[in-house]
Amino acid sequence: MKVGIIGIGTVGREVINIISCQRAKIEKLLGEKIEVQKICNRTPREEYEDYSFTHDYKEILKDPSIDTVIELMGGIKIPLEIAKKTLTAEKNLVTANKELLAIHGNELFQLAKEKDVKIFFEAAVGGGIPILSPLKESLFPNNFKKIRGILNGTANYILTQMSEGASYEQALKDATEKGYAETDPTFDVEGIDSAHKISLLSYLAWGEIKEFKEIKIDGITGLTAKDIEKAAKNNQKYKLLGEAAIDEDTQKITLAVKPILVGKGDLFYEVNGIYNAIEIEGSYTGKTIFYGEGAGGNATANAVISDLYKVINSKSWQR
Structure with missing residues (x-):
């Protein structure tokens, strides 16, 4: 080669x-x-x-x-x-x-x-995280139903810091100083990077890349300290999740990225810092989780x- x-x-x-x-x-x-x-x-x-x-x-x-x-x-x-x-x-x-x-x-x-x-x-x-090869090769007999995941380590790090008392501005500054966030963090915090990734996961699962404008995208910049505090009182955390699902009857595929509240019973609740986690739901294997650091040379x-x-x-x- x-x-x-x-x-x-x-x-x-x-x-x-x-x-x-x-x-x-x-x-x-x-x-x-x-x-x-x-x-x-x-x-x-x-x-x-x-x-x-x-x-x-x-x-x-x-x-x-x-x-x-x-x-x-x-x-x-x-x-x-x-x-x-x-x-x-x-x-x-x-x-x-x-x-x-x-x-x-x-x-x-x-x-x-x-x-x-x-x-x-x-x-x-x-x-x-070796996620694409298992999706395309190891799990291929499945009819996939849904994929969801924490797909951006920068956004997850910021949300983790906010859950520990930092403001959004403080958390972003910390992420930048540690090298987790780019000088321009727009793609990370606005959910665009996560949307790129959920689009590719959807392609491998169902063979279709949606027009990017069709993906509903909402980032984390609108979350306030009060939102985070209220969630904590209810034993919940905000996580920026990319989600892709297919309607079994119409075969219509929908993709979205948005901050979602997860409780202690949710697998994503303990995914903190720069870590990513991806859940794939298949007809034969049920829910399979992939977890690890989402970045780094x-x-x-x-x-x-x-x-x-x-x-x-x-x-x-x-x-």
């Missing part, structure tokens, strides 16, 4: 580090050698001087020796161009870009199908490398 990596930020660095440190183990499981043919980043990095480096991602896309492109840039405009050209060139695509797939997934998945190549995106949902890089295994050994997820 010969790969090109576009974007050497926190996750990209860890992908290269894990491949370097665990090469023998990874290659044994892959069943073949893995070579990082070329890496692309806006600025050069001295620690990667042994690799073929470029500022121009088009060099990776045009390299006939590269069979799999790992895109770790974020955003939409340039990653969309990269994704289209990767698939058109009949190369496989591994990405952590949930926004890209939630907005343009239908187009990209169809293109991958036409070109007979694969898109894998385990790192796009849940960070280090190491955890996300692990998910990216797990997709390299799937490129070689698994069927395409595209329908």
Whole structure:
């Protein structure tokens, strides 16, 4: 397997580090050698001087020796161009870009199908939680009924801090100082990031990506200290949940993200801090829970490398 990596930020660095440190183990499981043919980043990095480096991602896309492109840039405009050209060139695509797939997934998945190549995106949902592969592969005999989850660690951390007495402003400041929140936390606190993720979970469960404007989204910015205090008095907490459900009669799929009160009997009640949890309800397995840290360079890089295994050994997820 010969790969090109576009974007050497926190996750990209860890992908290269894990491949370097665990090469023998990874290659044994892959069943073949893995070579990082070329890496692309806006600025050069001295620690990667042994690799073929470029500022121009088009060099990776045009390299006939590269069979799999790992895109770790974020955003939409340039990653969309990269994704289209990767698939058109009949190369496989591994990405952590949930926004890209939630907005343009239908187009990209169809293109991958036409070109007979694969898109894998385990790192796009849940960070280090292996949720997409079980949903698509281990649980596939089920008729899925509902998926719900705490899908954003930043929002969950803020709500946890507020339940312990902090104001929204104090909790956000703390999350930012600890590196849990971006300088612009809009996607996290307004529920947009969670909506991207529930959209992808819905696609793997039912084969349909909803138009993003059809998802009802409500974030946590409207919650006050009084709301949190009132909930606590009733032994409840607010959790920002993404939910997807299908009507068994009409087969209509509905998606929503909003703060929901959960009581002590709810599985999500004790999911605190930056942790994520996802519940999948199937016709045969009942309710299955996946729990873990939803972010972090190491955890996300692990998910990216797990997709390299799937490129070689698994069927395409595209329908």
